[in-house]
Amino acid sequence: xxxxxxxxxxxxxxxxxxxxxxxRLDDAQRAVQPSNLAGNAGRAAAGxxxxxxEAVAEGRLAAAEREAExxxxxxxxxxxxxxxx
Numbered sequence: 001x002x003x004x005x006x007x008x009x010x011x012x013x014x015x016x017x018x019x020x021x022x023x024r025l026d027d028a029q030r031a032v033q034p035s036n037l038a039g040n041a042g043r044a045a046a047g048x049x050x051x052x053x054e055a056v057a058e059g060r061l062a063a064a065e066r067e068a069e070x071x072x073x074x075x076x077x078x079x080x081x082x083x084x085x
Contacts, residue, residue: 030036071078 070076
């Protein structure tokens with residue numbers, strides 16, 4: 001009786017483990033399909049582009065603020081005031 005229980009327990013654990021491993025392998029196989037890879041790459045590129053645009057905009061704003069600070073500090077007119085616009 002004890003051996004039958006141990007055998008059943010071992011077979012059950014083997015079946016559950018096998019099912020788990022097969023599901024993980026199927027998920028991994030789907031993740032590396034060309035259509036999924038292309039979609040992931042497109043989303044990553046779009047996210048990078050958005051972050052890059054935001055960083056450039058913040059950099060331009062910081063540069064304009066610093067330029068205005070330096071022009072005020074050294075009393076240098078900007079181009080618009082020089083041309084009379």
